[in-house]
Amino acid sequence: MNTALITQVAAFLWQEADMLDHGEYPQWLESWTTDGLYIVPINPDETDFENTLNYACDNAAMRAKRVARLGSGESISTSPVPRTIRSVSRFRVLADDGEVVTVRCAQNLREFRKDVQKHYSADVTFELVRTAGSFLIRRKIIRLINATDTLQGIGYIL
Amino acid sequence: MTSKHDTADQALTLADRVQADRVHTSLYTDPAIFETEMDKIFASTWVWVAHASEVPEAGSYKNTYIGRQPVIVVRDRKQKVHVLLNRCRHRAATVCEGKKGKTNSFVCPYHGWSYSLDGALRGVPHPESYADQLEKGELGLVSLRVEEYAGMLFATFKDDIEPLVDYLGPARKWMDLFMKQGGGFPIKVAGEHRFRFPGNWKIQLENTTDAYHFPLVHKSFLSSVDQQTVEMLDFVGGPGYVEELGNGHSVMVMIPQLIDLEANLDAPIPERFAELAQALRDEGYEDLEVRRIVRAVGGSGFNLNIFPNIACSMAFFRVLQPISVTETEIHHAVITMDGGPAVANQARLRMHEHFQGPMGFGTPDDSEAWERVQKGASAGKDLWIMLNRGLAGEKPTADGKVSDVSAETGMRAAYQQWKKLMTA
Numbered sequence: 173m174n175t176a177l178i179t180q181v182a183a184f185l186w187q188e189a190d191m192l193d194h195g196e197y198p199q200w201l202e203s204w205t206t207d208g209l210y211i212v213p214i215n216p217d218e219t220d221f222e223n224t225l226n227y228a229c230d231n232a233a234m235r236a237k238r239v240a241r242l243g244s245g246e247s248i249s250t251s252p253v254p255r256t257i258r259s260v261s262r263f264r265v266l267a268d269d270g271e272v273v274t275v276r277c278a279q280n281l282r283e284f285r286k287d288v289q290k291h292y293s294a295d296v297t298f299e300l301v302r303t304a305g306s307f308l309i310r311r312k313i314i315r316l317i318n319a320t321d322t323l324q325g326i327g328y329i330l
Numbered sequence: 331m332t333s334k335h336d337t338a339d340q341a342l343t344l345a346d347r348v349q350a351d352r353v354h355t356s357l358y359t360d361p362a363i364f365e366t367e368m369d370k371i372f373a374s375t376w377v378w379v380a381h382a383s384e385v386p387e388a389g390s391y392k393n394t395y396i397g398r399q400p401v402i403v404v405r406d407r408k409q410k411v412h413v414l415l416n417r418c419r420h421r422a423a424t425v426c427e428g429k430k431g432k433t434n435s436f437v438c439p440y441h442g443w444s445y446s447l448d449g450a451l452r453g454v455p456h457p458e459s460y461a462d463q464l465e466k467g468e469l470g471l472v473s474l475r476v477e478e479y480a481g482m483l484f485a486t487f488k489d490d491i492e493p494l495v496d497y498l499g500p501a502r503k504w505m506d507l508f509m510k511q512g513g514g515f516p517i518k519v520a521g522e523h524r525f526r527f528p529g530n531w532k533i534q535l536e537n538t539t540d541a542y543h544f545p546l547v548h549k550s551f552l553s554s555v556d557q558q559t560v561e562m563l564d565f566v567g568g569p570g571y572v573e574e575l576g577n578g579h580s581v582m583v584m585i586p587q588l589i590d591l592e593a594n595l596d597a598p599i600p601e602r603f604a605e606l607a608q609a610l611r612d613e614g615y616e617d618l619e620v621r622r623i624v625r626a627v628g629g630s631g632f633n634l635n636i637f638p639n640i641a642c643s644m645a646f647f648r649v650l651q652p653i654s655v656t657e658t659e660i661h662h663a664v665i666t667m668d669g670g671p672a673v674a675n676q677a678r679l680r681m682h683e684h685f686q687g688p689m690g691f692g693t694p695d696d697s698e699a700w701e702r703v704q705k706g707a708s709a710g711k712d713l714w715i716m717l718n719r720g721l722a723g724e725k726p727t728a729d730g731k732v733s734d735v736s737a738e739t740g741m742r743a744a745y746q747q748w749k750k751l752m753t754a
Binding site for chain 2: 224227246249321324
């Protein structure tokens with residue numbers, strides 16, 4: 173088992189999680205390849221995201237718009253902004269071809285907004301492209317455990 | 331001295347609670363009224379259950395609800411659609427689970443009673459204990475009356491109400507227009523966003539023909555689209571209109587030039603669709619087909635509200651399901667072109683994701699506004715919900731009444747139907 177790689181991947185993904193919990197969106201937007209996709213599918217078994225309905229399937233332009241919306245103060249569902257604390261763990265490297273590392277992990281996220289606390293668990297799969305000393309995200313697929321259930325508004329980035 | 335509108339709500343009859351220009355707050359908050367609605371409305375009129383494309387083949391089924399009663403929508407081997415109460419006639423267990431699927435029969439998991447796709451009771455394990463006294467012919471799954479128009483399937487518990495086509499009346503021509511967004515291909519429901527909000531179902535019913543909220547509630551969405559789209563969606567104060575269509579149905583036309591998607595196809599293709607148009611040309615589609623498909627992708631310029639639970643809303647079906655007096659489930663079903671070009675359907679899917687669903691740029695803000703309506707409605711229980719916008723300019727038409735695009739004409743129409751059914 174390549175524990176050095178796990179450590180490197182974990183350090184990168186913990187940093188990403190921390191950025192999102194603390195609203196460091198400009199840095200988050202820079203963590204992606206230009207062709208990167210941020211995907212939240214409905215069906216947990218789905219693999220053809222392009223040709224199916226997802227909760228989100230954001231390319232670079234949509235990610236930038238999503239970030240702009242969160243900070244705009246124009247959206248009543250995100251004012252006040254929800255507070256989130258997420259834990260990311262159970263990292264497992266699924267593939268590594270030298271250029272791209274595919275890693276799967278578990279994410280447990282608590283959200284609090286106004287007077288309601290919610291809990292979202294998800295399997296998250298990343299495709300990370302190696303760069304000098306770090307990674308860029310090419311795919312982030314968030315499979316919510318309850319994605320097929322009725323959800324309420326998610327006014328932040330999973 | 332107190333005026334009529336200050337009367338404590340207990341003193342009002344149901345009929346008193348719906349006036350020409352306002353409805354009483356208790357319509358959002360009173361659990362007893364909600365119980366009556368399940369009986370007098372959802373169990374007494376035509377209720378939408380599915381689009382035909384959701385049950386495409388023999389054995390295809392969809393589980394849904396009429397009011398709070400679970401029903402199975404299923405297509406049998408002769409292609410006939412049945413709507414069956416999802417309740418075994420033995421001791422009531424549901425015989426079908428899962429949102430959608432395909433099956434050959436329905437078998438109760440409790441004692442194994444089995445039913446065919448049309449609901450007939452086929453087999454009962456160990457029948458000898460009944461000594462031939464089981465009336466199998468009487469014990470099929472309860473089958474409701476089902477009728478279809480423009481691919482829209484409706485069911486009712488009532489055998490004595492008017493045929494569906496009469497119930498829909500002038501709404502039918504708007505349904506026909508709405509289906510043109512197949513762009514020459516059959517319409518297909520290709521998934522849906524489901525969400526709940528803590529509020530009464532009629533708050534959502536009202537919203538379908540509420541242009542007034544759009545620029546305010548959807549400001550963040552408008553900030554995320556191009557200038558041409560912003561101008562297209564700047565319809566409050568524009569030439570659009572709301573028209574009552576009878577039986578509680580209404581249509582809000584926001585963008586009159588997009589009523590008939592096949593009209594004026596030679597108009598310039600909007601900038602935001604230039605890339606899609608080019609992709610279609612590259613695939614070999616003729617200019618007219620490209621224009622028809624691109625126009626269809628953009629969706630219709632109107633919202634049709636069909637009482638009580640379905641709307642044909644610009645580019646999707648909005649389905650409303652009451653859960654309790656203070657909770658409602660909404661489905662936003664995406665529409666694609668069955669067999670149409672993948673690039674065009676991908677554009678539809680991405681547009682749906684952009685506005686709709688729990689992570690969309692539109693739905694969560696609607697949901698927040700409705701939640702606040704419900705919260706606010708717990709204050710001042712003798713107060714009224716005001717629905718008099720556009721009343722002054724209302725004029726009769728061949729189909730009903732019309733007023734300006736941000737008039738509350740559609741809501742008034744729905745509440746008059748509510749009153750008719752609730753006091754029947």
